[in-house]
Amino acid sequence: MLLAVAHGSRDAVSSAAIRGLIRRVRALRPEVEVQCCFLDRNLPPISEALSQLRGENPILVPLLLSTGYHVRVDIPAAVAAAGLPPSQVARALGPHPLLAEALAARLAETGASPEAPVVLAGAGSSDPTAVADTTRMAHLLARHLGRPVTPAHLSATGPTPHEAVAALRAAGHHDVAVATYLLAPGFFARRAATTEARWTSPPLAAHDAIARLILHRYDEALSFPCWTGGAGYLVRTGVGGSAATGRRWSR
Known part of the structure; x- marks a missing residue:
């Protein structure tokens, strides 16, 4: 069972x-x-x-x-x-390649450019093991997409998705995508959707x-x-x- x-x-x-x-x-x-x-x-x-x-x-x-x-x-x-x-x-x-598959599919649904840099917006944690797992997931997604992915955290640790998106835009990337690394909609998903990114994917659960x-x-x-x-x-x-x-x- x-x-x-x-x-x-x-x-x-x-x-x-x-x-x-x-x-x-x-x-x-x-x-x-x-x-x-x-x-x-x-x-x-x-x-x-x-x-x-x-x-x-x-x-x-x-x-x-x-x-x-x-x-x-x-x-x-x-x-x-x-x-x-x-x-x-x-x-x-997580982390796991099947999550990269789901994240990439959700990004594709938004119509995000395949050249746009990506910010992976995780929930965040005060636990360093959890933070390391999000970083590893960013590497897996970057390998799957073939372009850079910046890990970010919606609570507890930085950078936040807002900071990561702002940094990429300041570096000359006008179009940035946020991959929402959350299972379900709710408070954190709504917060992830408030950055200046051009595209933000929905949560993964479905x-x-x-x-x-x-x-x-x-x-x-x-x-x-x-x-x-x-x-x-x-x-x-x-x-x-x-x-x-x-x-x-x-x-």
């Missing part, structure tokens, strides 16, 4: 987008039971979902784009509180590549029993160990 763990939002449009994404995952793999829960603000909360699934041994797939505090601490803590083994937690979705990535993380979690330590808990990272430390623990 796959239990998708989303962040949660006050914005009803955001939770609706996540639920739409879950429907796509179910359609791609109807033989796998797929449920969804939330870390905050939406129902069901992760604690309730895990309590109801006691004895089912679900694989938890974080619907989060980087390995920040939620992935390293909050989700494993909820798993431990429910009495489940830590091996049930999959990797964060793209089939994201549904395929969720199933990939699920399959990966079933296949590779590897974890990294985080605040006393163990979090699966898959082959290669932790992006932050390079260490790996085996079952």
